[in-house]
Amino acid sequence: MASKLPVGAEAGTVDYKSLSDDEWKKRLTGEQFYITRQKGTERAFTGEYWNTKTAGLYHCICCDTPLFESSTKFDSGTGWPSYYQPIGDNVKSKLDLSIIFMPREEVLCAVCDAHLGHVFDDGPPPTGKRYCINSAALKLKPDK
Template identity: 55%
Template sequence: MSDDITHTEDEAPKVRKTTAEWMNQLTAEQFYVTRQSGTERPFTGPHWDNKLVGRYDCVCCEAPLFMSDTKFDAGCGWPSFFQSVHPESIRELEDKSHGMTRTEIRCRQCDAHLGHVFPDGPKPTGLRYCLNGHAMTFVHGGSRPSKSGEDT
């Protein structure tokens, strides 16, 4: 991802840092995944097999993204969820890379690349948010945030 990415007013990230600041904050793998739209190899990243109760937050800005009660084993080797904490916590973009059309998901707060969403998940949503584990931190016992962003 380039620092000069163009955003509309509605899509402009609230957390903005220079490439050097992101590189200083993140590990090499986290930077590759979140700031360069990379993908970790399946079954290698953190959280793909985590079964603890808690919340998954953005590794870049700590925005709440997903709760453990929406996580499921999709068998794909990446953490998978059927619903985000709030629809406004992530944004979707069309991704035509690698010779296919997919829906990329990014953190709405800082524009970190998180992964992709597919229409092959379980009920009740039928969605599979397939995330890179390096794009998230896990907050053990973390609660579901309210609409205003405060933990409840």
């Protein structure tokens, strides 16, 4: 049975989930590695895309999978790029218990398991979700 590729993902030769930390360090900046591979969080209001209004697609910085459309981005007032809906099944979430008193849902790239941010249930219609994403985990490809 063939595995289903996420929407917009290309069949390639790289098995992103098997790359070592050393291999990721060669591909990413220090900040990108900290955010995506070590589950870091950038400071609010400092990321490249927190206030960007440019139309386009936001891709995973690690594997180039399209994750969010700019049309789903909204101003959450939090200082991080926020979206109410991902593209297809290109992101996944899992329970994050790293802070005992504050369980959250971690958001990951479905292709390479990059840590993107967290999802909360205080977003706008139509989903009621707020995908709070680190700019350093994203690469914006503007519409032409």
